[in-house]
Amino acid sequence: MGSTVDRSVIRDAHRMVVKVGSSSLTGPEGGLDGFRLQALATSLAKKAMSGTQVVLVSSGAIAAGMVPLGLERRPKDLATQQAAASAGQGALMAAYTNAFTMHGVQVGQVLLTADDMHKRSHYVNASRTLERLLELEVVPIINENDTVATDEIRFGDNDRLAALVAHLVDADALVLLSDVDALYTGHPARPGSERIPLVAGAGALAEVDVSRAGSSVGTGGMQTKVAAAQMSVAEGIPVLLTNAEQVHQALLGEDVGTLFTPVGTKSPARRRWLAHASSATGRVVLDDGAVEAVVRRRTSLLPVGITRVEGRFSAGDTVDLCDQRGSVVARGLVGYDADELGPLVGRRLVRDSALRSGAPAPRPVVRRDDLVVL
Numbered sequence: 001m002g003s004t005v006d007r008s009v010i011r012d013a014h015r016m017v018v019k020v021g022s023s024s025l026t027g028p029e030g031g032l033d034g035f036r037l038q039a040l041a042t043s044l045a046k047k048a049m050s051g052t053q054v055v056l057v058s059s060g061a062i063a064a065g066m067v068p069l070g071l072e073r074r075p076k077d078l079a080t081q082q083a084a085a086s087a088g089q090g091a092l093m094a095a096y097t098n099a100f101t102m103h104g105v106q107v108g109q110v111l112l113t114a115d116d117m118h119k120r121s122h123y124v125n126a127s128r129t130l131e132r133l134l135e136l137e138v139v140p141i142i143n144e145n146d147t148v149a150t151d152e153i154r155f156g157d158n159d160r161l162a163a164l165v166a167h168l169v170d171a172d173a174l175v176l177l178s179d180v181d182a183l184y185t186g187h188p189a190r191p192g193s194e195r196i197p198l199v200a201g202a203g204a205l206a207e208v209d210v211s212r213a214g215s216s217v218g219t220g221g222m223q224t225k226v227a228a229a230q231m232s233v234a235e236g237i238p239v240l241l242t243n244a245e246q247v248h249q250a251l252l253g254e255d256v257g258t259l260f261t262p263v264g265t266k267s268p269a270r271r272r273w274l275a276h277a278s279s280a281t282g283r284v285v286l287d288d289g290a291v292e293a294v295v296r297r298r299t300s301l302l303p304v305g306i307t308r309v310e311g312r313f314s315a316g317d318t319v320d321l322c323d324q325r326g327s328v329v330a331r332g333l334v335g336y337d338a339d340e341l342g343p344l345v346g347r348r349l350v351r352d353s354a355l356r357s358g359a360p361a362p363r364p365v366v367r368r369d370d371l372v373v374l
């Protein structure tokens with residue numbers, strides 16, 4: 001079955017994001033495995049030299065920092081993780097710089113925080129930097145800026161970060177490299193688990209068990225990889241999941257790993273950001289008619305269809321639009337501050353009467369172009 005799956009979307013991608021996990025770069029006791037890192041860099045440098053734009057999202061800072069700091073196991077507390085990441089990120093970048101420049105390919109470090117994804121201005125700025133690096137034929141090497149992240153705002157695992165970066169740079173493919181060669185029907189160590197060569201739609205995952213933890217140095221296990229793959233394919237970006245040892249074959253489009261095929265089409269950059277990267281600062285609760293109008297007819301949201309406003313937000317912030325049961329049905333950029341919107345709840349604002357009274361013309365709570373249905 002595997003051999004019938006066409007993996008040319010990976011081979012022919014013009015721009016790809018490759019994510020490598022801690023477990024593929026380090027040993028179980030931490031510390032960088034220079035041999036594995038070198039092998040990965042060689043495959044990616046060759047791909048870059050053949051004309052493909054490659055963005056690398058690399059974990060491994062915390063694991064790399066364990067040996068120099070004398071830590072025997074991956075620290076559990078945030079402060080020690082940050083100290084390890086601080087010591088390890090420099091070592092990680094030094095190793096990559098050596099390994100890539102050996103092949104004549106330049107690299108650039110980009111450290112991102114969750115805020116850089118949530119805040120539109122930061123997101124656009126990160127996108128501009130990455131575009132420029134790619135124009136200059138540099139391979140950006142991205143990691144979370146662990147030293148300044150706090151528990152509340154951390155990505156935590158880099159799988160989600162990689163999917164967001166794939167959206168950010170509008171990649172043609174995302175390659176997730178782990179210590180396991182593919183997604184299996186159950187934990188690979190469990191007798192009877194079988195490799196899944198193709199995932200075409202969420203239905204294919206219904207029977208798949210990803211509940212068991214991953215390696216001692218990684219964070220998310222298979223769950224976060226599958227979630228990242230789903231975020232990516234929802235925006236039309238195919239994903240290949242395999243191990244770092246097989247990256248060369250994977251980039252040639254050979255039958256390795258698990259291919260997740262797109263289930264959605266690419267949406268404009270702003271909508272992509274709204275749906276996946278932005279974070280809501282408030283909630284607006286809609287009556288049934290407004291849910292119908294926004295979700296089915298894709299109209300703008302007007303004050304008359306709102307029953308409640310929750311949270312403190314300013315005009316231009318992201319808010320979740322909820323139905324009467326509290327389920328989030330859409331997300332959008334709100335046109336009013338929370339204080340301004342409160343008194344307008346349920347009111348029918350008529351453009352003509354506003355104009356007659358000299359008041360400014362009423363504006364939608366969320367314009368149809370500024371909203372995504374979830």
Ligand SMILES: Nc1ncnc2c1ncn2[C@@H]1O[C@H](COP(=O)(O)OP(=O)(O)O)[C@@H](O)[C@H]1O
Pocket residue numbers: 020021022023024177178179180182183184185186187188208209210211212213214215216217218219220221222
């Ligand atoms: N259904 C499954 N298929 C494959 N691997 C699984 C599955 N369920 C759990 N896993 C575990 O997930 C691990 C990969 O996650 P992790 O150790 O966090 O990797 P990384 O450091 O690459 O992010 C695998 O080594 C495996 O032990």
Ligand SMILES: N[C@@H](CCC(=O)OP(=O)(O)O)C(=O)O
Pocket residue numbers: 020021022023058059060061062063085143144146156157158159217218219220221
């Ligand atoms: N930013 C962290 C990555 C977190 C992490 O361990 O992720 P992963 O190995 O991809 O599960 C680091 O560099 O250590």
